[in-house]
Amino acid sequence: MPNPPAICTDSLTKTFGKGKTSIAAVRNLNLEVERGQVYGFLGPNGAGKTTTIRMLMDLVRPSAGRAEIHGRNVREAGALARVGGLVEGPAFYGYLSGRNNLEVLARTANDYRPERIRALLEQVGLAARAAQPVGAYSMGMKQRLGVAAALLGDPDLVVLDEPTNGLDPAGIQEMRGFIRGLAKEQGKTVFISSHLLNEVEQTCDRVAIIHKGEMIREGPVAGLLAESISNLRIQAAPLEQAEQALRERWEVARESVPGDAIPWLVVKAPPPDSPRVVELLVGKGVRVHQVVIRRQTLESYFLAATSDLHAGGPEAAHD
Amino acid sequence: MINLLRAEWKKTVWNYKLTGFLVWAVPVGVLGFYMVMLMGGLFSREWMAGMLQTGSGIWTGDAVGAWGMVLAFPFTVLSRLLPLAFMAAVFAGEYQSGMWKNLIPRNRRALLILAKMAVVTALIAIALMAASALTVAGQGAGRLWLGWEYNPPVSGDVFSDFAVLYAQTALLGGLALTILAAMAALAAILTRSTLAALLVVFGFSTLDSLAMYILMLLARIFSLPEIVNLYRYTPQCNIDNAQSWFRTGAALPLPFETFSTGPDLGFSLAMLVIWVAGLTALVLAVFERQDITA
Ligand SMILES: Nc1ncnc2c1ncn2[C@@H]1O[C@H](COP(=O)(O)OP(=O)(O)OP(=O)(O)O)[C@@H](O)[C@H]1O
Ligand SMILES: [Mg+2]
Numbered sequence: 001m002p003n004p005p006a007i008c009t010d011s012l013t014k015t016f017g018k019g020k021t022s023i024a025a026v027r028n029l030n031l032e033v034e035r036g037q038v039y040g041f042l043g044p045n046g047a048g049k050t051t052t053i054r055m056l057m058d059l060v061r062p063s064a065g066r067a068e069i070h071g072r073n074v075r076e077a078g079a080l081a082r083v084g085g086l087v088e089g090p091a092f093y094g095y096l097s098g099r100n101n102l103e104v105l106a107r108t109a110n111d112y113r114p115e116r117i118r119a120l121l122e123q124v125g126l127a128a129r130a131a132q133p134v135g136a137y138s139m140g141m142k143q144r145l146g147v148a149a150a151l152l153g154d155p156d157l158v159v160l161d162e163p164t165n166g167l168d169p170a171g172i173q174e175m176r177g178f179i180r181g182l183a184k185e186q187g188k189t190v191f192i193s194s195h196l197l198n199e200v201e202q203t204c205d206r207v208a209i210i211h212k213g214e215m216i217r218e219g220p221v222a223g224l225l226a227e228s229i230s231n232l233r234i235q236a237a238p239l240e241q242a243e244q245a246l247r248e249r250w251e252v253a254r255e256s257v258p259g260d261a262i263p264w265l266v267v268k269a270p271p272p273d274s275p276r277v278v279e280l281l282v283g284k285g286v287r288v289h290q291v292v293i294r295r296q297t298l299e300s301y302f303l304a305a306t307s308d309l310h311a312g313g314p315e316a317a318h319d
Numbered sequence: 320m321i322n323l324l325r326a327e328w329k330k331t332v333w334n335y336k337l338t339g340f341l342v343w344a345v346p347v348g349v350l351g352f353y354m355v356m357l358m359g360g361l362f363s364r365e366w367m368a369g370m371l372q373t374g375s376g377i378w379t380g381d382a383v384g385a386w387g388m389v390l391a392f393p394f395t396v397l398s399r400l401l402p403l404a405f406m407a408a409v410f411a412g413e414y415q416s417g418m419w420k421n422l423i424p425r426n427r428r429a430l431l432i433l434a435k436m437a438v439v440t441a442l443i444a445i446a447l448m449a450a451s452a453l454t455v456a457g458q459g460a461g462r463l464w465l466g467w468e469y470n471p472p473v474s475g476d477v478f479s480d481f482a483v484l485y486a487q488t489a490l491l492g493g494l495a496l497t498i499l500a501a502m503a504a505l506a507a508i509l510t511r512s513t514l515a516a517l518l519v520v521f522g523f524s525t526l527d528s529l530a531m532y533i534l535m536l537l538a539r540i541f542s543l544p545e546i547v548n549l550y551r552y553t554p555q556c557n558i559d560n561a562q563s564w565f566r567t568g569a570a571l572p573l574p575f576e577t578f579s580t581g582p583d584l585g586f587s588l589a590m591l592v593i594w595v596a597g598l599t600a601l602v603l604a605v606f607e608r609q610d611i612t613a
Contacts, residue, residue: 054611054612057420057423057424059419059420059423059424059610060610061610080424080425083424085420085424088420089417091416091417091420092418093416093418095335095336096330100329103326103329104329105421105422107322107323107325108323108326108422108426108431109426110322110323111322112322149421
């Protein structure tokens with residue numbers, strides 16, 4: 001193949017333990033990540049995200065199936081030469097400084113370039129603290145150093161396991177920009193796991209959603225997340241008239257919130273529909289007091305998605 | 320490979336607390352001993368003379384003596400625990416710091432472990448060589464002060480004989496240390512914890528040290544005197560036996576009826592190399608298959 005995908009897995013499976021107590025952490029996972037994308041890997045706690053990433057980084061041997069990076073089985077020597085990873089939280093030698101930690105890692109990969117380390121420390125905002133022992137770093141600083149470590153070899157593929165963990169809101173914002181920059185400015189492929197919907201929505205081009213080790217959805221972020229995971233909540237008067245008008249097109253329910261004078265109408269419509277909802281109401285002479293887009297939590301989305309799966313509904317697992 | 324070794328070296332040596340207590344403590348202890356001796360000499364020549372007698376009386380013996388820490392049975396039953404503790408802590412430390420996940424994708428697992436074995440062995444060898452030099456310097460200074468001789472007088476022959484003996488001792492010490500390093504690596508890989516690795520590796524090491532007595536006991540219990548012949552396959556027997564060949568030119572006398580002298584020098588050296596190779600292969604095989612999940 002002239003230009004194989006950045007990541008390709010074929011029925012990748014990992015079962016921990018044996019017999020009754022065994023845990024199927026990842027089951028028959030088929031992923032394909034094109035080069036140059038920011039790819040989100042979304043799932044709740046325990047879904048199997050980290051286990052998948054450990055298999056990609058050749059830390060864990062698959063029980064079945066295989067994982068390829070840039071067309072080479074990750075178990076082959078040298079297959080990970082153009083990959084950088086941050087797996088499940090940053091780990092460093094606490095007694096070494098940030099800079100020395102990076103030096104040790106770079107030398108381990110036989111690729112020590114002091115100017116590269118200096119530039120990376122600058123990029124992740126640690127230049128001023130680079131000479132301090134990592135033991136004295138805050139969680140967020142370690143996370144940044146972890147990202148710098150992943151980028152040491154100037155990899156084509158960057159695999160980041162929950163990179164915004166432990167960062168404050170400003171840090172999260174900054175990290176998202178940084179990650180998008182890796183793809184958009186430097187042409188890298190980024191594979192990023194998260195359990196936060198909005199994080200994936202704001203940074204990724206495509207997303208795979210896994211639950212209990214199985215992929216339940218895969219597709220472009222825009223389509224996938226908009227489709228089914230939000231609804232509009234509206235306060236309007238007169239209520240009856242508004243409800244009737246909306247029912248012609250959407251599913252509507254009433255919800256009284258203690259303390260609110262008028263009940264809410266909950267409209268099962270994706271956010272892009274909101275202008276049409278308002279237009280319709282205004283056209284019918286209804287006064288619209290408030291329109292709120294409410295996200296389902298990831299958990300309830302998963303509940304819905306997996307019950308689809310068990311009911312064998314039309315939108316069940318993507319393949 | 321040079322870069323990998325430098326990385327291992329840096330992170331091991333810079334772990335000051337660990338290397339300080341378990342590696343540099345040896346030469347620093349020797350230095351401290353002779354500093355105290357010299358200071359005491361200001362007040363009492365007798366006291367100083369007493370401390371000087373802890374040496375072997377000849378500088379060649381003093382120089383080689385430091386290697387006793389890994390070679391001189393039965394002293395080694397306890398003294399080996401220091402390098403073993405260091406090695407187990409270094410190997411298990413990689414699990415405890417969670418660093419394997421950062422290291423393994425960057426190089427081959429086999430090379431990562433081999434580089435570690437090489438560095439821990441080299442560090443202890445360096446500490447022992449420093450202890451050799453400091454012992455000779457301390458003894459020399461004390462003897463000069465008291466006007467005692469420090470034999471043998473240095474000549475070309477004496478020195479070349481000494482160089483050969485020292486090289487032989489260091490070779491044997493290196494083999495013994497590599498066996499310890501492989502045992503420590505195996506224990507750390509299997510237990511992933513410093514404390515558990517320490518216990519396992521101390522157990523292994525003590526079994527080996529006391530193999531002669533254990534085999535004698537088993538021979539009694541099962542009334543099978545030939546069991547003691549197995550002693551020739553243990554690291555301990557071959558380390559002692561090779562030392563005997565190097566020092567005296569003869570095999571080690573053994574207290575068994577069926578087996579009253581140690582094997583040939585060639586057998587013993589081959590046996591030690593087999594232990595090194597076998598344990599190392601086991602370490603690589605186990606590590607290669609291990610899931611790194613923390
Ligand atoms: N070493 C292990 N031994 C046994 N079970 C394990 C091991 N590692 C992971 N698991 C199990 O595999 C499943 C998936 O875990 P994994 O860490 O991959 O989830 P995750 O999606 O990364 O979750 P989180 O969001 O909490 O990080 C969990 O049920 C976990 O308990
Ligand atoms: Mg995880």
